[in-house]
Amino acid sequence: MASSTARISAPTRQEADPQSPAVGAAAAADVRVTPMMAQYLEIKAGHPQSLLFYRMGDFYELFFGDAEQASRTLGIVLTKRGKHLGEDIPMCGVPVDRADEYLERLIAAGHRVAVCEQTEDPAEAKRRGGKSVVKRDVVRLVTPGTVTEDRLLDPARASLFVAVARRRVSDDAHVYALAAVDISTGRFSVIEALAAGLGAELARLDPREVVVADTIYDDPELAGLWRDLKVLVTPIARDGLDPASAERRLKDYFGIASLDAFGAFSRAEIVAAATALAYVARTQLDARPSLAPPRRAAAGSTLAIDAATRANLELARTLGGERAGSLLATIDCTLTPGGGRLLAERLAGPSTDLALITRRHAAVACLVDDTILRERLRAALKATPDMARALSRLTLGRGGPRDLASLRQGLAAAGEIAALLGAETEIAVELTEAADALRRLDPALADALDAALADELPLLKRDGGFVRPGYDAGLDEARLLQADSRKFIAGLQARYGADTGCRTLRIKHNNLIGYFVEVPQTAGEEFVKPPLNATFVHRQTMAGAMRFSTLELGELEAKIASAADRSLKIELAVFEALTAQLTGAAPAIQAAADALAALDVAAALAHLAVERRWVRPVVDASLAFVLDGARHPVVEAALARGGQPFVGNDADLSPPAGTEAGRILLVTGPNMAGKSTYLRQNALAVVLAQMGAYVPARSAHIGLVDRLFSRVGAADDLARGRSTFMVEMIETAAILNQAGPRSLVILDEIGRGTATFDGLSIAWAAIEHLHHGNRCRALFATHYHELTALSERLARLANVTMRVTDWQGEVVFLHEVVAGAADRSYGIQVARLAGLPPAVIERAKLILAELEKGEREKPVAALIDDLPLFAAVASRPAAAPAAPGPDPLREALEGLDVDDLTPRAALDTLYRLQALAREG
Incomplete structure (x- = not known):
């Protein structure tokens, strides 16, 4: 959009x-x-x-x-x-x-x-x-950021709008505050960010709408940011949003005397929070959502990941904008909507709080170790609906009977899960706290809902029929009147006949006078005399008959006539009473919904770790970065679906002995060998570890990362007049200007979008800046083999390469990272695999040979004059088809000495044979 x-x-x-x-x-x-x-x-x-x-x-x-x-x-x-x-x-x-x-x-x-x-x-x-x-x-x-209807919402995605405010810290600098509100669940959080980090925070929150004061929206320095956001940006007037008015609005909304009860907020955060509340009031009018008190997140509490890096790493969506194929889709084993949203939130903002990361890992470890508890917990979670969104719709007056049923079902599941966790003697702190939140729910809520609600429920409350029979005597009577009014009339007629002794008494109805009692005229003469005239009131005298009415018959007629309206009115009163009861317990229900989401995420990550052989990482305050046999989670999952293995690789970015900054790995090797995959998998290991998940590796030790940068792939921005190379340079500039000692940087093919010597120079200078200036841990992939010589001059730069081998003139990619540098790029071999015409491949080989020789003997311009043109080569008559040659695969098998192969040589041979089989 x-x-x-x-x-x-x-x-x-x-x-x-x-x-x-x-x-x-x-x-x-x-x-x-x-x-x-x-x-x-x-x-x-x-x-x-x-x-x-x-x-x-x-x-x-x-x-x-x-x-x-x-x-x-x-x-x-x-x-x-x-x-x-x-x-x-x-x-x-x-x-x-x-x-x-x-x-x-x-x-x-x-x-x-x-x-x-x-x-x-x-x-x-x-x-x-x-x-x-x-x-x-x-x-x-x-509006996009304030919808609450179930069908308008993605169950696994938060529906946030973000209000932005700012405060001046110097003549030319501001600090920005963001207040994120999800009306559909009641979530409310605030955070501050520097101007340089505003885009990254908005990318992390991934709102559906952004609300800003018109003065901020009109700031020319932010025009590019608002233009780049692919969501609705809503400027609003600043009236009533000064700090004093903003604080008063917050106090009034939550009914408190001081904001100190919620924590310490900056003036900008108070204004942002009040702006959010003003927008809620403006869009919801008389409805008042049940929002949780604003929760302040400290600046730097999450791993900073800018929008470009998120896109490059395909965290929540692929480069094509799809959820399928992203890291989130690959790791999402949650069973509840709330759990899915929490998993996405943690993935979007991995923590930098070591204590919190350790708590989350401990919860996952507890469920990894206890298979029975994990499976029972996941079975119970399957029965848990989206309580948070159901509660929000009810408090806004937009709920229906099925929202009440969701809470009934959710409260019952919460009680079951609390009992399940309560039976455990030793469980992780995060699981214990979640169980405590579930136990704070009033069991009378679930009992009240269970007693009142029918088993089958309509979508809309105006349709009626959602209150259980036997719950309300007046409702049962009204329903019975609707269902069988004749039975009531017949019963009253029989009683009147017995009381008066008139066997011919009949109760009839016409449109003029409604229900009436009719008796023969001779019997009617007695009805107008005491004591019967106290009950029967004369209405009409007919030829041979008299008609009477009674107070009881009139009341019954009124009941029959209004039975449908009365039954719906009673049901709506029951609905409002239950809603009021739930609204009064909203804070406890919201806390329980959060607890269930946290349990779902922990159990899902434990299930993921067990199913895919992931390990618990060590995350500490050091600058260590050692991954043993790491794998790319998305690529591995895709290969597994086709029955193929993923080749794991090591990475060591820890500071070398005698140094105090992280290592830089210079990665060389041909295209298609797996350089980009290798770079990304190391970055994804950081994201997974710091969000509280296990990682796909044999072992992992990661020193805390505060900022993650990625520049992988090529794309242009023609709408803004930016070429592929310009986009590459803008993203590289952002990295070199912001990365610090605790950052992790992955860069792929810097400088390839321009002339060879220009690109080589830029890449060279960038590596030196990463080494001397940023002093960060980094992986730098390149085709400029000349750069490998820098390892002799830069103490923290090491060369690694993607292992490739030739087999009878064919290139075989082993997808293995080894120490050293590539001796060539194998570009022509990759071009042949891509299907370039044989004439082009042969011509390229000839030119390459001359260029490699000419690099030492003569300039390229001279080679162009000396080499015959491709047109002359292409115009030669086609050669006669060659006779069938020997079968390379058969020859390779016949030439094997199986008894003399080492395990490693055997694996290499299998890869070569597989490649030959595909070519054949």
């Missing part, structure tokens, strides 16, 4: 909608406007930058420019409805019962929608007479 922007004015300021007719003109005395259209225009004027869903019966209608935009986005028919100011009024509409489906598409396209409902019964408007229209008002603004 392309980045888009919507400005929201202060409540006291109205802006004209550029796509709608001016309200002022419409209200002019000489212009006739229908009452309904006048109402529409007035409501639309208050929401100029939103598509207005105007409720008309069973449809939400859109008019004027809104209709034209919605028609294009939704692919629905654009029609007309009357005229306005002499012009046809464009119109389109969507059914109310399918509104969520259309909202989903509009929100995904970056639109904001104002939902305007009928706030009175149409019958009331009719009673007012004249040309009165049904009263309507906007009840909610729907």
Whole structure:
């Protein structure tokens, strides 16, 4: 979705909608406007930058420019409805019962929608007479960052909007504060970041919408950031967002006297949090979501990863934007929506707190070691629905019976899991704390829901039928009246006949007087006398019959007539009572939902470790970095699906003896040999280790990393006038300007996008800067073999290469990293594997041989003059097909001395034979 922007004015300021007719003109005395259209225009004027869903019966209608935009986005028919100011009024509409489906598409396209409902019964408007229209008002603004409907949300992704504020720290520098709110779960967090880290923090949070004061939005230095964000950016007026007003807003919302109860916040963080609350109030109107108190995250508490590095490493999405094939998709073994969201959050922001990392590893280790507990816990978690989002919808007044059922099911599962963990004598601290949070739930909540809710539930509360029979006597009676009113009438008739002794007494009904008692005229004469006239009231005298009414019959008639309305009213009262009970326990339920998510993540990571043979890493405060037999988790999983093994490789970036900074590995080798995979797998090991997961290796020792940088692959940004090489240099510049001693840097093929000597010079200088200036741990892959000589001059630079071998003129990639440097690039062999025409391959070999010789004897320009042109080679007559030669695979097998092979030689031979078989 392309980045888009919507400005929201202060409540006291109205802006004209550029796509709608001016309200002022419409209200002019000489212009006739229908009452309904006048109402529409007035409501639309208050929401100029939103598509207005105007409720008309069973449809939400859109008019004027809104209709034209919605028609294009939704692919629905654009029609007309009357005229306005002499012009046809464009119109389109969507059914109310399918509104969520259309909202989903509009929100995904970056639109904001104002939902305007009928706030009175149409019958009331009719009673007012004249040309009165049904009263309507906007009840909610729907934006990408404030949706709560289940079908509009990704269960495994947080639905955040982020409010941004800032404070000046010098004449030309600011510190930014970000307040992240997820209305769908109640999450609320704040953090500060320097200007250079603002983009990285937004990339970590991955919001669906960003809200900023208009002064910040209009800052030209931030224009590029807002443009690059692929989410809706909403500027709002600063009115009421000064520090004093902001603090008062926070206190009022949470009902506290001092913010000290929540921790120490900077002025910018308070303003950002208040901006978020102001946006909540503006979009939710009268609804008040149950938000957790704001939780402050310390700056630097997570591993800093900029947007480019996230994209290069494909943490949450591939370069193509898909979740499948990303690291997140590969490691996600969670069983609950909340667990999936927490896993994504931890992956997006791996911790830099050693104590927290150790706690998470201990929880995973506990479940790795205890198979029975792990499997029982995961079995119980399967029955846990999304309690956090169900609770949020209920507190906002948008919930339904199935949300109550989700909480019923979740509370029951929480009790089961608490009992399961309580039976364990020794478990990790994180598991113990989660169990304590589950035990703090009031068991009466689950009992109340279980007693009240039926087994089969409708989607909407207005449909009724969700309260269990036997829960409410009045409801049971109303339902019975609906189901079998004749039975009640027959019973009353039998009782009246017995009491009066009139066997011919009948209870009948007509549309004029409703239900009545009818008896023969001779018997009726007794009914008008005491004592029967105290019960029976004479209504009509007919030829041969008399009709009476009774108070009891009148009450029964009223009950029958209103049974449906009465039963729904009772059910809605039960619903509201249960919702109020749950809302009162919202903090405990939210804490339990968080605990269940943490348990799910720990159990999922333990399951992953066991299934894929991952190990617990040692993470400490040193600068060590030693991986033994490390593997790329995504590539390994893909190979495993095809029954192929992954070749693990070692990496040692620890400071060499006598030095105090990390090592730089210069990686050489041909394309297709696995250099990029090797670079990425080491970076991913850091991400996994510091998020609290095990890592794919035989062993791992990682000194804490504070910043992770990756420059891998080639891409351009033509929309902004940037070539592939310019993008490469911008990303490289960011790394060289920001990396420090605790950073991990991976760089691939720096300088390849320009002339050879220019690129070589840039790569050379970059390596020296990493060594002397940044002093960080790094992996640097290159095809410039000349750079390997730097290892003799730079103490912390070591050469490694991708092992490749020739087999009867064919290149075989062994995907093994060994010490040393590559002697050549094997580029022509890779080109042949890619399918270049044989004539091109042969010509390239000839030119390469001459270039390698000419490098010592004559310049390239002279070689161009001496070598015959390719056209002359290509014009030669095609040679006759060669006779079939010997079978290389058969010859290789016949020439093997199996008894004389070492294990390593045997493995190499297998790879060569496999390569021959594929070629054959």
